[in-house]
Amino acid sequence: MANQTDRKHIAERTAKMLIDIEALGARPEEPFTLTSGTKSPVYIDCRRLISFVSEREEVIGFLEEVVRDAVDGPIDAVAGGETAGIPYAAFLSWKMGLPMLYVRKKPKGFGKHAMVEGNFKEGTRVVLVEDLIFDGGSKVNFINGLRMAGLEVNHAFTIASYGFSKEYEKTLGAIGVKVSWLTDWPAIVEVAERTGYFSPETADMVREFLADPHTWSRARGGK
Numbered sequence: 001m002a003n004q005t006d007r008k009h010i011a012e013r014t015a016k017m018l019i020d021i022e023a024l025g026a027r028p029e030e031p032f033t034l035t036s037g038t039k040s041p042v043y044i045d046c047r048r049l050i051s052f053v054s055e056r057e058e059v060i061g062f063l064e065e066v067v068r069d070a071v072d073g074p075i076d077a078v079a080g081g082e083t084a085g086i087p088y089a090a091f092l093s094w095k096m097g098l099p100m101l102y103v104r105k106k107p108k109g110f111g112k113h114a115m116v117e118g119n120f121k122e123g124t125r126v127v128l129v130e131d132l133i134f135d136g137g138s139k140v141n142f143i144n145g146l147r148m149a150g151l152e153v154n155h156a157f158t159i160a161s162y163g164f165s166k167e168y169e170k171t172l173g174a175i176g177v178k179v180s181w182l183t184d185w186p187a188i189v190e191v192a193e194r195t196g197y198f199s200p201e202t203a204d205m206v207r208e209f210l211a212d213p214h215t216w217s218r219a220r221g222g223k
Helices: 002-022 046-051 052-070 087-097 137-148 163-171 183-195 200-211 213-218
Strands: 025-026 043-045 077-079 102-103 124-132 152-161 178-184
Touching: 002 046, 002 052, 002 077, 002 152, 002 178, 002 183, 025 183, 043 183, 046 052, 046 102, 046 124, 052 087, 052 152, 077 087, 077 137, 087 102, 087 124, 102 137, 137 152, 137 163, 152 183, 152 200, 178 183, 183 200, 200 213
Parallel strands: 077 102, 077 124, 124 152, 152 178
Antiparallel strands: 025 043
């Protein structure tokens, strides 16, 4: 079982790899607009990671460790959310020797109108894998799609997170799903400032956003 020291190492090492592959953006003066409509001074492009083989393999090793530590009981398959979660589900399912599925954002408009692709049966126990979590809303949609297909899913895992645990309790916790991640913005900003990737001013701005993201966003025309 991973202890706090192990998880701190995973968080800091994953943060450093995201910095090294230039997957992070910071633009406090011209904030990014996230899918949710929220304005954010920072952005993570986890999709870049799939092109960096050694970093990707290390991250998938961490992900397997966190999954095995968090899930009490057998896992029958790994499901990825369309589209960013699909490669991570593929990498992780291969490493763990498990079948892979993927879940669409909405049913396809022809054939069986399925949301879940792959071979499975009712009651299959799956974990959802995604690249990033902000407030958890899109993950709820994926979980509901998996459950409507008859799958049992109580855990979601991401490479990175904004670290808004209270938000996740309202969204995913309310439907009985526990979410875990490798690294989050509090860890990332600490590593970024320590290594000189972020200036102290940028780091302070990011921490201000993380302390109250909705107020920060609305003050800049976001949701």
